[in-house]
Structures are given as C-alpha cells and as structure tokens.
Amino acid sequence: MNLTKKANILYLLLPIAVLASCKNDSVSKKKDTIEIKDADLPKNVLPKMKPMGKETPLTADYIAEKKRYIESFYRKNWPNNSMNGSFLVAKNGQIIYEKYEGYSNLRDKTPITDTTSIHIASVSKVLTATAVLKLVNAKRIDLDQKVTDFLPEFPxxxxxxxxxxxxxxxxxxxxxxxDRDKNVWDRHNTLTNQDILTIMGTKNIKLEQKTGTRFAYCNTNYAMLALIIEKVTKLSYRDAMAQIIFKPLGMTHTFVLDFDKDKHNVAPSYKANRVEIGIDYLDKIYGDKNIYSTPRDLLKFDRARNSPSFLEPELLAQVYTGYSNEHKGTKNYGLGIRMINWETGKNFYFHNGWWHGFTSSYITLKDENVTIIALSNKFNRSTYAVRKLSVIFGDYPFKVKDVE
Incomplete structure (x- = not known):
C-alpha cells in the first residue's frame, strides 16, 4: 500500500474512531502509532463503551421469567423448529435468549450456528446509514449537502x-x-451501483415524484449513499464499512459480499418450500443490501449505535426524528431507521429486510435497552413477528396472542 493511500485511510479513521476516548493523550498517541503502522484499527481490540445509562446485571429470576415468554413465542411462531435461521433477544447487552437452527446450506447440511453469517437484506440500510452518519459526525459530509457535490453525473x-x-x-x-426496457439495461449483465448512476444520468430516467414532496421507500437511495461513502473515503464500500463500522466494533462475522469472489461461497437463500433461489442480475448492488452478519454482531452494533459516545447527541436526535409526516399516521422513517410513533408518546424503532429468501428483523427498544434480532435464509414472514416480543419489556400496543 503506498503512503498516499495510507494517509487517506488514516485521515478517515482518526476523526471517526468509534467509541474511543480521546481524553488520555498517551493512549491517543499509542493508538495513532498503531494506525500509522498498520493503516488499520488494532486487531481484536473493541474500544470500551461508555455505560448505557444505569445498567445493572440482570437477575436470574428476571432472565428465567423473560425466557419463558420468549420460548413460548418461539414455539408458536416457528412450530416444529421451522425457522431455519438465527434469533437473539438481549437487554443491557446481556443475552437473555438465542436460538440457531436449520442449515445455512441445505445441500451439504451445514448447520446454522452463532457464527453463521446470513444476508441481512434491507437491515443493511441501517448500517449504511450509520457509516454515513459517522462521516457527518466527522464533518466529511453535511446532511443537507447536495448529492451532486459528490456524484457530478447524478441527474x-x-x-x-x-x-x-x-x-x-x-x-x-x-x-x-x-427490468422493463432492454434499451435501458440488458438483464444478462450484472448491474452495479455505478451502472445505476450512469443509467439515471444518460437514459432520461424520470423521478417518481417531485423531490422532497413525500416519503417513498426506494432502494436506489441507498445504492447512491454507498457511492457517496466510496467517494468521500476513497475506499470501496466493502473496505469503508469494515474500517468505519465492522472492525472497530469487533463484528468479526460481518462483511459486505464480494460478489465476484464469494457469490457461491456464502449461505444461499430458499423459498418456503426449500427450493434454492439462484443469483440474478441485481445481486451485486450494495448499500441497500448485501451485508452478511450474525445476531451477536448486530447486538454489538446496536449497543454502539445507541451509546452516548457514538454520535453527537444532536445528530443522534435527528436519526430518530420522523421525516414522513405528510399523512397522519403512526408509521414513519428516520435517518436509516423505521419507526412507529403512537399518540401515547411511545416510539418503536426497527428495520425489516427481505431479499430473495432472506428475511431479517432488527429491533432496538431504546427506552428499555433491549435488542431483538431475527435472521433467516428460508422465506418466512414469521421473522417479522418478533416485534410482538416488545410487549414483555415495555408498553407497546401490539397484539400478544403469541406471547403467553
């Protein structure tokens, strides 16, 4: 690696070092020395987080009580061990319940374990957004900056x-x-993020609605955010996500798919009837999807994202502010997170994912400091039902027939 590239990486890493304290000069100098030498964060070192408020160890009775409810829910939600995935519930960072069952690859009967990386589909958006927010925090990006400042061909x-x-x-x-016009794209060719940008800039792709007028969930937004991350960091999205999020948080089983190298080496996905779903021309796009992870790694991420030292408080408040208020209702979307805002003042923050046969659910109960993660590589809408478990931790108005 040449000195220029080392310097670029160092310039990125120093202002966005995740959760590390800068108060001790001697520690800072030691950390800088390691980064200059390795052009990377220290291996196997997870920076110590500040306490997440008043956290106390969970009692054995508390764990037993919650575990009984969760086990009952699990049996009813995935009868006959039908999940084929991984599932975790934690409070204060302490795992109350986790379950891994089925196979990551049905052909060779590779079992799913706590280290099995599964495609998290649109939950990837939460991690992409977080990388962008770290760059905002480091004054490398402004939230209200025009996309054309980074991507001149953006139309x-x-x-x-x-x-x-x-x-x-x-x-x-x-x-x-x-998909609909061969003159726009030949589906025999694998689409890339740059291809999307080029197509929009040269093929007269009209907007669906006027910019800024209403919320409309769209994967193209996050494909463009991935390109912005690359532009700002001068790294590939894969390497940038590792440097900004995965390595600092010790997410050792989380990665962005290297499509050309590993598309046949990762866990495939399946239809509900266990028929394997093949690769298609959209499978190389990243930012909106294509992150593989585990529940334990996502727990580390959730702990960091909600810690006092991860983002500036004012910026974190904007993350959890709803931006889709043009129609009265409870459903809303923040900066990379879905939410339900009830009139009682209670708020529920989450993100679901679905790509091919992969389904995923990431839930962060901020008031109760609870994390719920469900990942599966066999299509099953029951993955999304894990939100019902929130009722055993707080005053969330979900139906509770699956929780007894």
Missing part, C-alpha cells in the same frame, strides 16, 4: 444526503427501470 439536482437517508428523493427503484 437530480435538488436531492440531498438527508433525502437519500429518509427516502424523500423521489427517485424510482433501480429494479423497475432496469
């Missing part, structure tokens, strides 16, 4: 980074405009 001049994060750009889904 929609009014779209900002914030609009990409909260799905208010008005863009069309790349899956639609590349």
């Amino acid at each position: 929609y001049p009014e779209v900002t980074v914030r609009m990409l994060l909260c799905h208010r750009s008005g863009m069309r889904s790349y899956a639609y405009f590349t």
Whole structure:
C-alpha cells in the first residue's frame, strides 16, 4: 500500500474512531502509532463503551421469567423448529435468549450456528446509514449537502444526503427501470451501483415524484449513499464499512459480499418450500443490501449505535426524528431507521429486510435497552413477528396472542 493511500485511510479513521476516548493523550498517541503502522484499527481490540445509562446485571429470576415468554413465542411462531435461521433477544447487552437452527446450506447440511453469517437484506440500510452518519459526525459530509457535490453525473439536482437517508428523493427503484426496457439495461449483465448512476444520468430516467414532496421507500437511495461513502473515503464500500463500522466494533462475522469472489461461497437463500433461489442480475448492488452478519454482531452494533459516545447527541436526535409526516399516521422513517410513533408518546424503532429468501428483523427498544434480532435464509414472514416480543419489556400496543 503506498503512503498516499495510507494517509487517506488514516485521515478517515482518526476523526471517526468509534467509541474511543480521546481524553488520555498517551493512549491517543499509542493508538495513532498503531494506525500509522498498520493503516488499520488494532486487531481484536473493541474500544470500551461508555455505560448505557444505569445498567445493572440482570437477575436470574428476571432472565428465567423473560425466557419463558420468549420460548413460548418461539414455539408458536416457528412450530416444529421451522425457522431455519438465527434469533437473539438481549437487554443491557446481556443475552437473555438465542436460538440457531436449520442449515445455512441445505445441500451439504451445514448447520446454522452463532457464527453463521446470513444476508441481512434491507437491515443493511441501517448500517449504511450509520457509516454515513459517522462521516457527518466527522464533518466529511453535511446532511443537507447536495448529492451532486459528490456524484457530478447524478441527474437530480435538488436531492440531498438527508433525502437519500429518509427516502424523500423521489427517485424510482433501480429494479423497475432496469427490468422493463432492454434499451435501458440488458438483464444478462450484472448491474452495479455505478451502472445505476450512469443509467439515471444518460437514459432520461424520470423521478417518481417531485423531490422532497413525500416519503417513498426506494432502494436506489441507498445504492447512491454507498457511492457517496466510496467517494468521500476513497475506499470501496466493502473496505469503508469494515474500517468505519465492522472492525472497530469487533463484528468479526460481518462483511459486505464480494460478489465476484464469494457469490457461491456464502449461505444461499430458499423459498418456503426449500427450493434454492439462484443469483440474478441485481445481486451485486450494495448499500441497500448485501451485508452478511450474525445476531451477536448486530447486538454489538446496536449497543454502539445507541451509546452516548457514538454520535453527537444532536445528530443522534435527528436519526430518530420522523421525516414522513405528510399523512397522519403512526408509521414513519428516520435517518436509516423505521419507526412507529403512537399518540401515547411511545416510539418503536426497527428495520425489516427481505431479499430473495432472506428475511431479517432488527429491533432496538431504546427506552428499555433491549435488542431483538431475527435472521433467516428460508422465506418466512414469521421473522417479522418478533416485534410482538416488545410487549414483555415495555408498553407497546401490539397484539400478544403469541406471547403467553
């Protein structure tokens, strides 16, 4: 690696070192020395987090009580051990319940364990958004900066980074405009993020609605955010995510798919009837999807994201602010997170995912400091039902027939 590239990586890492304290000069100098030498974060070192408020160890009685409810829910939600995935519930960072069952690959009967990395589908958006927010925190990006500042060929001049994060750009889904017209894209060729940008800039792809007028969930937003991350960091999205998020948090089983190298080496996905789903021309796109992870790694991520030292308080408040209020209702979207805002003042934060046969659910109960993760590589809508478990931790108005 040449000195220029080392310097670029160091310039990125120093201002966004995740959760590390800068108060001790001697520690800082030692850390800088390691980074200069290795052009990387120290191996196998997870920076110590500040306490997440008043956290006390869970009692054996508390764990036993909650575990009984969760086990009952699990049996009813996935009868006859039908999940084929991984599932975890934790409070204060302490795992109350976890379950791994089925096979990551049905052909060779490879069992799913706590180290099995599964495609987390659109839960990837939460991690992509977080990398962008770390760059905002480091003053490398401004939330209201125009996308054209980073991507000059981007054809929609009014779209900002914030609009990409909260799905208010008005863009069309790349899956639609590349699927319906061979003059736009030949589906025999694998689509890339840069291809999407080039197509929008040269093929007169119209907006779905006027920029900034309403919320419309669209994967294209996060494909563009991945390109912005690459532009700002001068790293591939894969390497940038590792440097900014995965390595600092000790997420050792989390990675962005290297499509050309590993597309046949990762866990495949299956239909509900266990028929394997093959690879298609959209499987190389990243930012909106294509992160593989485990529940334990996502627990580390959730702990970090909600810690006092991860993002500036003012920025974190904007993350959990709803940006889709043009129609009265409880459903909303922040900066890379879905939410339900009830009139009682209670808020529920989560993100689901679905790609091919992969389904995923990430739930962060901020008031109760609870994390719920469910990942599966066999299509099953029951993955999304784990939100019902929130009722055993707080006053969440979900139906509770599966929790007894």
